[in-house]
Amino acid sequence: MSIDTYAAAIAGIGLLILLVAWVPLVIRRMPLSLPMICMGLGVLLDLLLGPGVTMDFRAHPALTERLTELLVLISLTSAGLRIDERLPLRQWRATFLLLGVTMPLSIVTGALVGGSMLGLSLATALLLGAVLAPTDPVLAGDVQVGPPRSGPGGHARFTLTTEAGLNDGLAFPFVWFAIGAATYEGLGGDWTLGWLAYDVGWRIAAGCAAGWAVGWLLGWLTFRHPRRFHLAASRRGFVSLGITFLSYGVAELVHGYGFLAVFLAALMVRRTEQRYEHTFVHDLHQFTDQIEHLMMMGLLIIFGFNLTGGLLAPLTWSDMLVCLVLVVVVRPACGLVGLAVSGQGWREALVTSFFGVRGVGSFFYLAFGINHAGFADVERTWAIVSCTVAISIVLHGLLSTPVMDWLDRAVRAKRKQVAENDG
Structure with a gap:
């Protein structure tokens, strides 16, 4: 008896939706x-279906770029x-240091590792360093702050959330730098000055300005506009998608x-909501959180399916060791x-430094780079990035709950001590 592919797909989607709701309850304290x-x-699915079925996202880089981009965008809204x-800007000092020091240093180190230890070409090594530098907003949820109005989550959680919200955008100039190196076959020349003025200067400033302006306008329309007309009265969670798409589209235009x-637009909307103590932010966050989890589960199942389906075939054992070094x-x-x-205290600094989760953003940037220039060793680069992400998912997944519980207890004890001293 033949299997109805459409019915099987519908049943699979239904199972995925149920798993999104059920699995977090089961693993909550694990x-x-x-x-x-x-x-x-995904790995189990590949073993069950056998070699006759393929879902190779490398074969569709344009689709991979758009799907991963959409997931990152929704995750950035959720983070904001x-x-x-x-907090005043001076309390963002750790975030700015991670963005201004740690990320460029990670990119340079990753590129050096890619060139010297992995034998990649200059342009490909630069791309590898850029795609593996950002902390992923999608997969780092367990070490970030909780839902709106859940209270302060501690300096480490705040720093990891804001870093993940901003560094995906700030990694873009370095990806464009790798694209320039691949296009012009080397460094130097007029293109580097153009990169510095346009890809670094203008595009960062324009993105920040567009996010602030759209966020301010939507905050006014949502919470400050005459009450019977403001968007918060709709109680529609999908307004969060409007924030996402409008701010993204305006910035790109x-x-x-x-x-x-x-990220900045969502943060501005959140700030406006806080002034008016409205609860609409719960509806917005709940909707983005649900969409994010659905898309993440689907994408990671496909990723796991590919892991045992030949994605890591180009790697040697020494390559895998280098991937581990990049993470730990x-x-x-x-x-x-x-x-x-x-x-930061030593506990917060250690945790913040260690939990630089690599994930969906790395897949997006790699697909983006490949779609915009001709890089050497594309399949091996996919394998290196995929191996690094898989190691990050397992290692950070195993340690996030016990380590963050340890840190949360330390933060609560410190706050209690400060309260007692003030009292």
Whole structure:
């Protein structure tokens, strides 16, 4: 008897939706994460279906770019809406150090590792360093702040959330730099000055300005406009998608970085909502959170399916060791260098440095780079990035619950001590 493909697909989607709701309840206090479970389900699915079925996302780089981009955009909106703390800019010092010191240092180190230890070409090594530098907003949820109005989550959670919200956009200039190196076959020349003025200067400024402007306008329309007309009265959670798409589209139209605009727009809307103590942000966040989890599960199941389906075939054991070094040595070391003058306590600095989760954003940037220039060793680069992401998912997934519980207890004890001293 033949299997009805359409009916099987519908049943699979239904099962996926139910798993999104059920799995987090089961693993809540376990040293496991939802991304780990999803990746494992993909591996199991590949073993059950056998070699006759393929879902190779490398064969469709344009589709991979758009799907991963959409997931990152929704995740950035969710991150911006979750931040409760109204801290002055000086309290963002650790975030700015991670963006201005740790990320460039990680990119340079990753490129050096790619060129010297992996034998990649200059342009491909630069691309590898750029795609593996950002902390992923999609897969880092277990170490970020909680839902809106859940209270302050501690300095480490705040820093990891804001870093993930901003560094995806700030990694773009370095990806464009790798594209330039591949296009012009080397460094130097007029294109580097154009890159500095346009890809670094203009596009960052335009993305930030577009995000601020759209966020301010939508905050006014949502919470400050005459009450019977403001958007909050609709109680429609899908308004969050409007925030996402409008801010992204406006930023891209003025040639700014849409990722920066989306996070800043969501943050501006959250700030306006806090002034009026409205509860509509819960509806917005709940909708983005549900869409994000659905898309993440689907994408990671496909990723797990590919892991045992030949995705890692180009790698040697020494390549895999280098991938492990990128996760457990390069990011933590670069993070500690950046946070050396941040004023964070040693616990927060260690946790913040270690939990630089790599994930969906790396897939997006790699697909984006490949779609915009001709890079050498494309299949091997996919394998290196995929192996690094898989190691990050497993290692950070196993450690996130016990480590963050340890840190949360330390933060609560410190706050209690400060309260007692003030009393």
